[in-house]
Amino acid sequence: MVPIPNYLILAAVLFCMGMFGVLVRRNALVVFMCIELMLNAANLTFLAFARMRADLYGHISAFFIIAVAAAEAAIGLAIVIAVFRSRGTVDIGDIKTLKH
Amino acid sequence: MQQLSDRMQHFFMTSPFDVAGLSSALWLIIALPLLGAAVCGLFGRWLGRANVNLVACASVLGSFLLSGMVFWAINDRGTIAMSYHGMEGSPYALASDYGTWFQVGAFTARFGLFVDHLSGTMLLVVTGVGFLIHLYSTEYMSHDPAYARYFAYLNLFVAMMLTLVMADNLVLTFVGWEGVGLCSYLLIGFWYTDAAKAWAGRKAFITNRIGDFAFIIGACLLSLWVWSFSVQAQEGNFSAPGRSERYRRGVSQVGPLNYTGLEATARLIAPGPGVSKADLNTEISTGPLKGRTYGAVLTAVMLLFLLGAAGKSAQLPLYVWLPDAMAGPTPVSALIHAATMVTAGVYLFARLGSLLVLSQTAMITVSLVGAATAIFAAVIAFAQDDIKKVLAYSTVSQLGFMFMAAGMGVFWAAVLHLVTHAFFKACLFLGAGSVMHGNADEVDIKKLGGLRQQMPWTWVTFLTATVAITGVLPLASGFFSKDAILHGLRHTELVQYEWVPKLVWGIGLITAACTAFYMWRLYFLVFEGERSKDAKVPEAHESGTAIVFPLLMLASLSVIGLVYALPLMNGGGGGEPVMENFLSPVFFHARHLGVQAGSFRGGSAEGGWVPLLPGWGLAWVIALTGAGFAYWLYMVVLPRERNLAFPFWVRRLQAVVRNKFYVDELYDAVIVRPVKFGSFILYRVVDSLLIDRVVVRGVAWVTYQVGSVIRYFQTGDAQSYAAVMAVAVLAAVAYAFYNFR
Numbered sequence: 001m002v003p004i005p006n007y008l009i010l011a012a013v014l015f016c017m018g019m020f021g022v023l024v025r026r027n028a029l030v031v032f033m034c035i036e037l038m039l040n041a042a043n044l045t046f047l048a049f050a051r052m053r054a055d056l057y058g059h060i061s062a063f064f065i066i067a068v069a070a071a072e073a074a075i076g077l078a079i080v081i082a083v084f085r086s087r088g089t090v091d092i093g094d095i096k097t098l099k100h
Numbered sequence: 101m102q103q104l105s106d107r108m109q110h111f112f113m114t115s116p117f118d119v120a121g122l123s124s125a126l127w128l129i130i131a132l133p134l135l136g137a138a139v140c141g142l143f144g145r146w147l148g149r150a151n152v153n154l155v156a157c158a159s160v161l162g163s164f165l166l167s168g169m170v171f172w173a174i175n176d177r178g179t180i181a182m183s184y185h186g187m188e189g190s191p192y193a194l195a196s197d198y199g200t201w202f203q204v205g206a207f208t209a210r211f212g213l214f215v216d217h218l219s220g221t222m223l224l225v226v227t228g229v230g231f232l233i234h235l236y237s238t239e240y241m242s243h244d245p246a247y248a249r250y251f252a253y254l255n256l257f258v259a260m261m262l263t264l265v266m267a268d269n270l271v272l273t274f275v276g277w278e279g280v281g282l283c284s285y286l287l288i289g290f291w292y293t294d295a296a297k298a299w300a301g302r303k304a305f306i307t308n309r310i311g312d313f314a315f316i317i318g319a320c321l322l323s324l325w326v327w328s329f330s331v332q333a334q335e336g337n338f339s340a341p342g343r344s345e346r347y348r349r350g351v352s353q354v355g356p357l358n359y360t361g362l363e364a365t366a367r368l369i370a371p372g373p374g375v376s377k378a379d380l381n382t383e384i385s386t387g388p389l390k391g392r393t394y395g396a397v398l399t400a401v402m403l404l405f406l407l408g409a410a411g412k413s414a415q416l417p418l419y420v421w422l423p424d425a426m427a428g429p430t431p432v433s434a435l436i437h438a439a440t441m442v443t444a445g446v447y448l449f450a451r452l453g454s455l456l457v458l459s460q461t462a463m464i465t466v467s468l469v470g471a472a473t474a475i476f477a478a479v480i481a482f483a484q485d486d487i488k489k490v491l492a493y494s495t496v497s498q499l500g501f502m503f504m505a506a507g508m509g510v511f512w513a514a515v516l517h518l519v520t521h522a523f524f525k526a527c528l529f530l531g532a533g534s535v536m537h538g539n540a541d542e543v544d545i546k547k548l549g550g551l552r553q554q555m556p557w558t559w560v561t562f563l564t565a566t567v568a569i570t571g572v573l574p575l576a577s578g579f580f581s582k583d584a585i586l587h588g589l590r591h592t593e594l595v596q597y598e599w600v601p602k603l604v605w606g607i608g609l610i611t612a613a614c615t616a617f618y619m620w621r622l623y624f625l626v627f628e629g630e631r632s633k634d635a636k637v638p639e640a641h642e643s644g645t646a647i648v649f650p651l652l653m654l655a656s657l658s659v660i661g662l663v664y665a666l667p668l669m670n671g672g673g674g675g676e677p678v679m680e681n682f683l684s685p686v687f688f689h690a691r692h693l694g695v696q697a698g699s700f701r702g703g704s705a706e707g708g709w710v711p712l713l714p715g716w717g718l719a720w721v722i723a724l725t726g727a728g729f730a731y732w733l734y735m736v737v738l739p740r741e742r743n744l745a746f747p748f749w750v751r752r753l754q755a756v757v758r759n760k761f762y763v764d765e766l767y768d769a770v771i772v773r774p775v776k777f778g779s780f781i782l783y784r785v786v787d788s789l790l791i792d793r794v795v796v797r798g799v800a801w802v803t804y805q806v807g808s809v810i811r812y813f814q815t816g817d818a819q820s821y822a823a824v825m826a827v828a829v830l831a832a833v834a835y836a837f838y839n840f841r
Binding site for chain 1: 823
């Protein structure tokens with residue numbers, strides 16, 4: 001069997017990669033993909049612990065996270081499309097209205 | 101004959117006016133010129149020259165008539181100043197109280213007007229001479245476009261001087277004191293477009309200000325002094341019980357600087373049999389002056405007032421503004437710097453006479469300052485070539501005479517000389533103005549001459565006034581008033597310092613000789629002899645009526661005034677001089693207090709004509725000597741020897757004297773330059789550098805630098821915000837992890 005800590009380490013690594021992408025990548029769609037990556041990493045953590053404790057609570061949390069991720073993706077993509085329509089770009093570096 | 105003179109005396113000594121009504125109308129005397137000033141100043145341009153002249157002259161004439169009525173009323177023995185707040189009312193006086201001005205703790209200042217014989221005399225002089233000068237100015241200033249402003253300032257000056265003279269406490273007097281200083285500045289710098297004239301005005305104001313500063317400090321010290329005394333009186337120090345309570349109540353209600361209160365304090369504090377247990381050598385027991393004696397503080401107060409009076413009345417060391425004040429129009433010089441403003445210092449000491457005599461040190465200082473000033477100014481006048489400057493130094497010298505008299509307690513003679521000096525000096529100044537008017541504003545006496553035939557009226561009045569001031573003929577008042585001063589000085593016996601009055605008397609005699617010399621020099625060079633070849637106009641024209649009439653009036657008054665010095669009144673063993681008798685209700689206490697306090701011995705000088713004759717004879721001889729020397733020098737020697745070369749030391753001496761002994765240059769080097777340098781330092785280093793650059797702009801610079809650093813936190817970039825959030829969350833997790841292990 002694969003030891004549980006391996007799953008946790010994998011999840012941690014995936015989470016860090018996702019966070020790094022959120023902070024660094026400039027394309028909004030890539031940022032969303034990285035957010036999905038972070039959410040999946042959390043999912044993996046939950047499932048690993050569920051396996052460890054041999055009960056179903058982790059699975060229930062995983063279902064919640066999948067649903068929330070889907071909803072959030074839908075709305076996020078709608079916002080990206082709206083931004084693209086008004087600004088003509090999805091480059092986050094160009095959307096700096098908070099600066100002024 | 102006797103019956104007629106009795107009836108006349110009764111007529112003039114009974115007031116036909118309702119005293120209460122007249123008392124409450126005292127404010128009108130001040131209000132009329134003030135109103136005139138406002139009208140001329142605000143509406144002068146629309147009124148036109150004739151109306152402005154009318155308004156200005158009429159307001160002063162109205163004041164004069166009211167002053168005449170008041171003067172008549174106070175001759176009545178039954179006129180008693182309303183006794184308010186427990187103070188005893190004084191006969192031969194009118195008073196009116198118009199309410200409290202301000203009240204701070206134990207200090208009260210009220211608006212109150214008080215007219216006794218001294219104030220009444222001053223009122224008549226100020227309004228009378230003021231009116232004549234207004235008349236004169238209507239013609240003298242007829243070519244000047246700014247006549248409305250001129251008359252506004254002149255009226256304002258009269259109003260302020262009347263406030264000074266009629267006030268019943270030192271605070272209101274100070275209002276008038278500063279007001280006349282202000283008007284003097286405005287009028288000296290009347291032609292302000294000429295920088296030198298404007299600076300002359302500024303110099304006058306600043307020098308006056310130094311005196312004002314001393315005045316304020318003296319007044320504050322005096323009020324502390326009175327307050328400490330009244331507090332100490334409360335502790336039952338008085339031997340007569342009711343008196344203490346009445347005194348304290350009076351002082352607390354009218355304020356410590358009321359003249360009646362000051363005189364009451366002086367009477368209580370002078371050592372006398374069983375009057376009060378606190379006298380001049382008692383130590384003050386309460387308040388900020390604790391530990392010092394009453395006598396010492398009073399001396400300090402009187403010396404401070406001396407400095408204040410020196411500023412206003414142009415004594416050493418603050419006389420430097422008066423000769424430069426000749427930059428103003430001549431009627432201004434006549435009114436302000438001969439007749440009225442400069443006499444304010446003498447008036448102050450006459451008012452505070454009861455206090456002055458309590459301090460022998462102050463008396464001696466006042467007299468010596470007056471004597472030094474008199475001789476110093478007289479010597480400077482020897483070498484001046486400008487008519488007005490000679491007269492200015494003459495004024496300084498005559499004021500020195502008045503201070504000599506006031507310092508030695510002979511107040512009536514000082515006031516008499518004040519009055520006669522106002523007449524003849526104003527006549528001299530106005531005569532000089534007439535000369536200038538007729539000679540295209542020529543002031544250099546070396547370029548005038550022979551005006552005797554060309555300007556007859558001016559000549560007659562100038563000659564009369566010169567006779568008056570020098571006393572060459574005992575026909576004019578100056579001779580008698582100056583001799584009254586000298587006689588009083590001769591017969592004053594100070595305790596322990598007997599040589600002082602003798603010294604002052606000697607200096608007075610020398611100054612009288614000097615006066616005779618320089619005044620006759622002035623007369624001979626201007627009016628006698630031939631017309632100088634350097635004259636600006638070939639023929640001088642006599643001035644018009646509006647100029648000649650005041651000259652004639654003043655010249656006549658100079659002559660008539662001699663009556664006041666003759667010993668015609670009953671009293672004092674033999675005959676008492678009219679003025680001394682007239683002013684005795686005012687100075688009665690001062691004489692007695694001086695004797696009580698041990699400043700001088702009560703003179704047993706007999707009155708009458710006989711003791712005066714030797715003094716008259718000596719003064720006449722001295723005046724003739726001075727005048728004769730001037731005649732010999734300027735009419736006999738110099739015209740004969742045109743190219744007389746004086747020895748080197750004479751020329752050097754003459755240059756030094758002509759340059760006023762370089763006093764102005766000394767003040768400039770010792771006081772003015774360091775102050776200017778100090779203010780330059782303050783401007784450059786403290787203001788420009790420290791405050792502007794370092795503090796104000798420095799704060800802005802620091803804020804800017806900090807802001808430009810912090811600006812980098814606000815990028816507007818969502819990802820950097822997210823990065824910060826991520827770092828913060830990591831830090832929180834690490835913290836929790838390590839703390840909750």
